[in-house]
Amino acid sequence: MATTAAAPPYVATREASNTGLWSWITTVDHKRIGALYLVTALIFFLIGGIEAEIIRLQLMQPNGTVVSAYTYNELFTMHGTTMIFLAVMPLSAAFFNFLVPLQIGARDVAFPRLNAFSYWVFLFGGLFINASWLLHAAPDGGWFGYAPLTTMQFNPGLNIDFWVLGIQILGVSSLAAAFNFITTIINMRAPGMQLMRMPMFTWMAFIVQFLLILAFPVITIALVFLQFDRFFGTQFYELAAGADPLLWQHLFWIFGHPEVYILILPAFGLVSEVLPTFSGKPLFGYPVMVYSGMLIAFLGFGVWAHHMFAVGMGPIADSVFGVTTLLIGIPTGVKIFNWIFTMWGGNVRFTVAAKFAIALIALFTIGGISGVMHASPPADLQQTDSYFVVAHFHYVLFGGSMMGIFAGIYYYYPKITGRLMSEKLGNWHFWLTFIGMNLTFFPMHFSGLAGMPRRIYRYDAGQGFTTYNEISSWGAYILAVATLFFVWNFVRSRKRGAVAGHNPWNAPSLEWSIPSPPPDYNYAVIPTVSSRYPLWDHKGAVVEFHEGEPIKTARELGIPMPFPTIKPLFTALFMTLMFTGLLFIHKNNWPMAYTFMFGGAAGMVASLYSWLLSPLE
Amino acid sequence: MAHDSAADHVTHSDHVAMGEVKEHPTWSTYWKVAVILTLITACEVWIYYIPSFVAGHLFVPTLLILSAAKFAIVVMFYMHLRYDHKLFRALFTGPLIIAMVTIVALLFLFGHLAIHAT
């Protein structure tokens, strides 16, 4: 997606007005795009949370009557899809956007407009997939969309069309962002910022981008097959034509397992920033943390079939995938111990951010241990498709990813907004989340082992699941209350939080040397780095900002800033419209289908050319 | 990682001086490569039409080796990986290896490359 045409020579230093709606929809500033990602993803997180609450309401009593089976299928599918693709991934992307350029001492990402494009594609993709609710045709095939169950024969409605196209759109966003961040991290580090001096979050972000560029093409192709089967009558998943029912599963999990690490590694990175700061000690075993991250990512491509032990792949495949899965436990365990050793002997300050980070260590470990249990094919045969698995992945995704992301939000909120979040409300949020999360998901281990299958909308009173489900539902309601505390804290601190100053936590990395919130150009002078913890070691040419110092504008400093532009938004919009056209095929409305597809494609190409042929700054 | 040091950051020309980025080859090299590629392609098509060779055990391995050779030649000479920065080599070969291992693993899993115990 690189520029294909040389831009005309540098014209003039122009400053963007930085308030108002127009400034937000035309922004190419990585910090603002990060903020957009953060707020949008949090809204999707709330939507996914409401879906979860309805699920828990339905399951609270035997033979629940809150929703129908059809709606229930929509709810659990959209809960999973929303939380994975519209909440956790973009929340991580919010931090990639906001933090990576700051942490490596850069003024922006390598391709600022491509960055804006990624955000808009994400937003439109999220709206597209959720628009299905308006037609009461939300995706209902599970977040994994197993074909042939999702082919026309078994699922003729628009539900799966929305899902297939929505995931396809969101994939474009993730891929575009990944190429951008790979280039940024390789090429835009400040002088002296060697790879092994990069903050751990940037390292984990770097690794995740490679997972993204290698995993997403595979799901893209699996979805293309499904799309072609549904829209054009190909036979990829047509069993009568000799197709293999495992093709989708293999392709999906070749993507799906690296996706798990795409979801967790950014949270690991955030925790690796939070814990050293609040322990007042450097991260224990920095190089090992880097290498274990790489090893997790690399092994992550060789374990996919452990999601498929139940299909009967034979002893050789089962053994190989079982062993590689067990191996992945080693680098993950290394990380757990390194965080503990980071705190060991430190002067730990138990702020809300630190509490969330410590909670990640504990809760992720529980999820990790049940994960190792699944690595053994015989054990997995008992657990697969039961609530035990639901307990497992909520411990790693809620107990892991979300706890890490909450830690990151509390830790970086002052850098993003200039104000601290309330510790008091934060403590309410933390403890209610911690209690609610364990109440919700711990009993699922037992209901699962007692035989309760996933994705059922009802169970009978005599099956022995009632008590566990009741506890789980009460836990979920506590989580809802906890989230209200968070939302209130997030909103009110924006205007009423205590003024933070540039380094409220006495943190060591570069982003804390500049004002909060940072000026649009980030660094008035690009720092020269000579250690991993520049603000603690006081080495290198890192000038720390002094409170009260006037903050100069980019124009005063003569720093050329990229022009704001609406073109990436249009490109994203037309692309989404192009995909929307396919929906009309199933309504046999060909004029509309052609109008949207060709109109969208033409609009996309036109705005892309206009974007690439106009100067950046 | 020499290219990461602060000194290298200052000037681009240092890299060239250090020999990390060699000059791209000349026209004559490109023509020679084209001739070799054509010959290999001709060879591939030729053996396709030898029934006795097609029936033998060497047919598939030979074709795979020939196309791998063509692949490597294009990547090394036309895509300049032989001459360019080693970073590009890493960005390409890493994913390529994962992609090839994935193909082979899938063929095993679907029984096209069965391991025969006997």
Added chain:
Amino acid sequence: MANPAAAIEHHGHTPTTTGLDHRKVAIWAFIGSECMLFASLISTYLIYKGRSVTGPFPHEVCSPPVCDHVMKPILNIPVTSVSTFVLLMSSLAMVLALAAVENADKPKHSLSEKILGSSKLWLFMTALLGTTFLGFQAFEFTSFVHEGLTIRTNLFGSSFFTLTGFHGAHVTAGVLWLVTLLAIDIRRGLKPKDAVIVDIAALYWHFVDVVWIAIFTLVYLIH
């Protein structure tokens, strides 16, 4: 020029950490990603090879009762060999175009130097050869349809048309890219400082070529 991100889009030589152009790093990452895209397509083709329950088949004769009537093997090796050669030669034209842009400033005396040094000629040749390849593909697809193989006929048809169709779509995008570069070259002339924008197009083009090298062997020749 203090902002490296911005600066690089104007001058290829503003310092970056590695001294490399952003766009070149990004295109290599993109090519790495494309490896997985085509790996998925190729694996599917190979997995489904020989599993179609009805003809036509790529290399085997299909006779009743599997097919209604006797169907010949469908792949046309002579024609595809020629189109493969055409695509290989387009790669040669592409490197010559890049070399011409890199050496645009050097004086050219003899006629052969002038021909070899004409970026317009070689960009045009690359696009033309790419279009020729697409023409061969269009001919192949239509003749398959006449012989009774469509994307809906059997697993072979679905996986074959999707795999080669994806490759064809990549060639089409490449041709549009090359035509855009040619238009820029005609309008203002590409100079050595513009080499990187030709270079990234060239890398993409060669990658599409090497994918075809793999497809030609795995789909057309091996049976």
